[in-house]
Amino acid sequence: MTPLYKSQNIQIYNSLSGEKEAFKPLDEGYVGMYVCGPTVYSNVHLGNVRTFMSFDVIFRYLKHLGYKVRYVRNITDAGHLENDADVGEDRIAKKARLEQLEPMEVVQRYTVDFHNILDKFNFLPPSIEPTATGHIIEQIELIKTIIENGFAYEVNGSVYFDVHKFNETHDYGKLSKRKLEDLIHNTRALDGQSDKKNPQDFALWKRAEPQHIMRWPSPWSDGFPGWHLECTAMSTKYLGEQFDIHGGGMDLKFPHHECEIAQNEAAKGQTPVNYWMHANMLIMNGKKMAKSTGNYILPGEIFTGNNSNITKAFEPGVARFFMLQAHYRSILDFTNDGLLASEKGFYRLMDAIQVMNDLNASPSSSIDITSWKQSCYDAMNDDFNSPILIAHLFEAVKYINQLKEGSETLSEVDLKNFKETIHAFVFDILGLETTSNKTAGTDKLSGAVELLIKMRQEARINKDFALSDKIRDELAALGIQLKDGKEGTTFSLN
DSSP states (O other): OOOGGGTOOOEEEETTTTEEEEOOOSBTTEEEEEEOOOBOSSOOOHHHHHHHHHHHHHHHHHHHTTOEEEEEEOBBOSOOEEETTTEEEEHHHHHHHHHTOOHHHHHHHHHHHHHHHHHHTTOOOOSBOOBSGGGHHHHHHHHHHHHHTTSEEEETTEEEEOHHHHHTTSOTTTTTTOOHHHHHHTSOOOOTTOOOSSTTOEEEEEEOOTTOOOOBOOSSOSEEEOHHHHHHHHHHHHHOSSEEEEEEEGGGIIIIIHHHHHHHHHHHSSOOEEEEEEEOOEEETTBOOBGGGTBOOOHHHHHHOOSTTOSSOOOHHHHHHHHHTSOTTSOEEEOHHHHHHHHHHHHHHHHHHHHHTTOOOOSSOSSOHHHHHHHHHHHHHBTOOHHHHHHHHHHHHHHHHHHHHTSSOOOHHHHHHHHHHHHIIIIIISOOOOOHHHHHHHHHHHHHHHHHHHHHHHHHHTTOHHHHHHHHHHHHHTTEEEEEETTEEEEEEO
16 A cells, blocks of 8 residues: 555755755655653643644654654753753752752653643653663763764863864754854853863863762763753664754754754764754733743643632643634744634534534535645645645534434445544544543533434424514524524534
């Protein structure tokens, strides 16, 4: 059987070129994708969830097309300092000190939280989930190579990447579209405490101060690796010196991903990644999320409703659907009104799928399902445009209602194709699902509405049109729309 990717042409917006490019993997039929994972020193925040959700959908779609995908998403459990300029405490070590825990207790607690939240949102696990502390040896060997190639220097037990030396023969800043001259102009001079030659240099290895708990032996000192180094070591170990896709949040483009490129080119002499992808930020109520102002919500609070920014609890599938209604490269404003609107749309889609499962075939088709199906693929092929795909799925909801009413028809072959396509895009690719509790609640609601429909029919037979109209109008006020057709009365949730 010919894999689907042979007939579908994906275009990916490449942050490196600033343009959409035709996707062509290094090895036909195989895709290597690396995404920067969380630093596990606190509960995963909603912005992280949105980024990982974008790449979960990309992972799902590539698998659906028949690619064999190796998806690597790391866990940062050491080396990420409070300040990206290589100063301050290690974020995990600081949390451990404040809570009087071992650093690895902090790592374990928040790694478990991360996995639990992603499970609730119905994420597929990555193929490999490596940790920074599990790859200290690889990082030390990488530093040795960079030093040997003349792009790093050691001072007082710490090793720094020489950005100025690198930029003489390479283009530091090509991903973020920054020029080193501008970075120099906008950077303060180093104080006497720094070991760096230049402020733009970044740490590959840091000597640990006596009070620093997280430390490992190295040729230069007992210390810990720089934050940027871990992703270079792990991505190339599991995906090769060159691989297809590297993803992450927009905030990682500089300096993190820029430094990754520099490290790879300094060590291996070649650009590591063909397609750089960046998910945009999440804001809330039109403003930046911040705990200090209360304009903030944890993912788990969406499911309990225990947050003053929302009026009720929402099912994980609703929250997932809400986030996928924005393209991954656009800013998403998280609001209570937006969630409420998405909830209506989500259940309208799920209710239609329930109806679809009971549809019967006709001798011929009046709907061009082949064309509609390709429009769904075209949306995802266009840089994974989930909002356009969702618009096509709601076009399918309209078809389902028309098929139920008998105003449109589908042959047995087309109906099978229609059902399989909707299931593939809704459940396999978008990863939407609804909880059994909600389904049970929907079944009870259906039973109650069907009872009212029977009472309305009896009222009409008895020419009690006042009662008949009252039942219809009261249900409409509750968002339940009755539709009278040839084969009886049906209802839908608005």
